[in-house]
Amino acid sequence: MINSTVNMHIPFLDLKGQHQQIKNKVFEAFEEVYENTAFSGGSFVEKFEDRFAEFCDTKYAVGVNNGTSALQLAIIALGIGAGDEVIIPANTFIATAWGVSYSGATPVFVDCTSDTWQLDASKIEEKINSKTKAIIGVHLYGQPFDISEVQSICDKYGLFLLEDAAQAQGAKFNGVPVGGFGEMACFSFYPGKNLGACGEAGGVTTNHEKYYEKLKGLRNHGCKKRYYHDELGYNMRMGGLEAASLAVKIEYLPSWNQRRKEIARKYREGIVNPMIKMQAQPGWADSVYHLFVVTTQNRKELLNYLNDRNIFPGMHYPVPCHLQKAYSALGYKVGDCPNSEFLADHCLSLPMYAELTDDMVEYVIDVVNAYGNQ
Ligand SMILES: Cc1ncc(COP(=O)(O)O)c(C=O)c1O
Structure with a gap:
């Protein structure tokens, strides 16, 4: 029986409701960034990175400007580019594919299962050839994909595994937080995500120091030392205001x-x-x-x-x-x-x-x- 006495209006998402609750804390954090003029990269980003790595139980986290950049940089960090193929689910947000295409590699789409709606591991092997370099599994809708199955295919064929965890901050696979299973995991902090910035932001988690170091350079014009460009780099740093809002919201x-x-x-x-x-x-x-x-x-x-x-x-x-x-x-x-x-x-x-x-x-x-x- 529908309760018709309540005058309901239920949108798909209500960002205002969330942000009213935390407005004072976020504004205090913004003020701190402002006073420090730490608008791009810097200490607020580092603080959030440490906290997010701890949250995901990974050794490292690297903040970037959005989740699509996180995917692009992770693919580049693996050395994947033109002529290579990367297997991804057909059922995902398009940015999973963009991350592959921006590197010059080709996304190869694999169907989802009829019930979990996640990447169907049983359909992956038929798509593997000598050009295949990696598989990106997507924890779609916030639910982990079958990491064990996909990981064993990666092991069998010598492929890299990436997690697209854009929708899954805090999800667990067999009790272990997502973010540390593949070579790297890519997160979006788009405002509507479970953990969303007041602005655009993304991040990569990893347990591998070599990827951590590589990503830090790639997001910052290919520099480790200012004005010394070791490789083709990008301007994909996380902003200080975004990081400060995330540091409040992660709690x-x-x-x-x-x-x-x-x-x-x-x-x-x-x-x-x-x-x-x-x-x-x-x-x-x-x-x-x-x-x-x-x-x-x-x-x-x-x-x-x-x-x-x-x-x-x-x-x-x-x-x-x-x-x-x-x-x-x-x-x-x-x-x-x-x-x-x-x-x-x-x-x-x-x-x-x-x-x-x-x-x-x-x-x-x-x-x-x-x-x-x-
Ligand atoms: C599965 C998936 N991958 C990647 C992205 C890209 O993230 P962003 O919008 O922060 O670039 C999103 C975000 O919508 C997503 O849902």
Whole structure:
């Protein structure tokens, strides 16, 4: 029974709610950066890097200007470039592929499974050839991919493993935080992420000193010593204001992630409508629910139905990477990655953020359960 006495309006995301809570602390941190004029790189970035490495249980973290740069620099740090191929899931945000393409290498798209919606390890080996150098697994929607399976393929063929952890700060695989499994892991701190900066930011974590040193040079014009450029470099430093906001927000992340898990549990237990399917969760996956994606047969109908009832879901993502116009030259066609294509046509992301109240969550559950019976 839908509680019609509550006048609900439930957006997909509510950044204002989160930022009002922490405004004073963030502004104090901004003031400190301002007083120190530490706007680009510097001590505030270093402080956040140390804290983030500790959070991920890795030896090192390197702050950069966004998650796409994190991927690009990680690929370059591995020495991957023109003529090389990198295997990535077709079901991901396009930036996973950009990171590969910017280096001159070619992304090779592999389908997701029909239930976890993550990279299907059983379809990887058929795509491996002498040009293949790495696999990027994506902890999509905040849920770890099958790292053991993908790692064993990397070991078998001598390939590098990268984690795209843009959506998964705090997620765990078999109880171990993501970020330290591959050669490097790439994070986005885009404002809407579980840990998002007040601005654009990203980062790379690693347990390997050689990558740490390499990344620090690459992000800073290829310099270790100022005005001495050892290699082709980039201006991809993290800003001080972004780092300061992240240093404040990371202390809230465990409780925000906990609240997301609680909401996900309510959705999982409460939504019993057989017209709605949810992501399968293997026992090793401890998701931080960046997104709560569901599928349904008639997505447009469900979307209109929810919108009419003041619930505004997202869509992640309406076109799988292999069918994006930007990659038409690679020659993929409909039918190449059927599970990813199905998902693109049938997915919706229910509202998911720590500030959702129990009443709001109950309202979403009731409305979704009533779908098809109205
Ligand atoms: C899976 C994935 N990879 C990479 C990125 C790129 O991060 P950014 O937007 O910070 O460049 C994102 C962010 O949206 C993402 O979701």
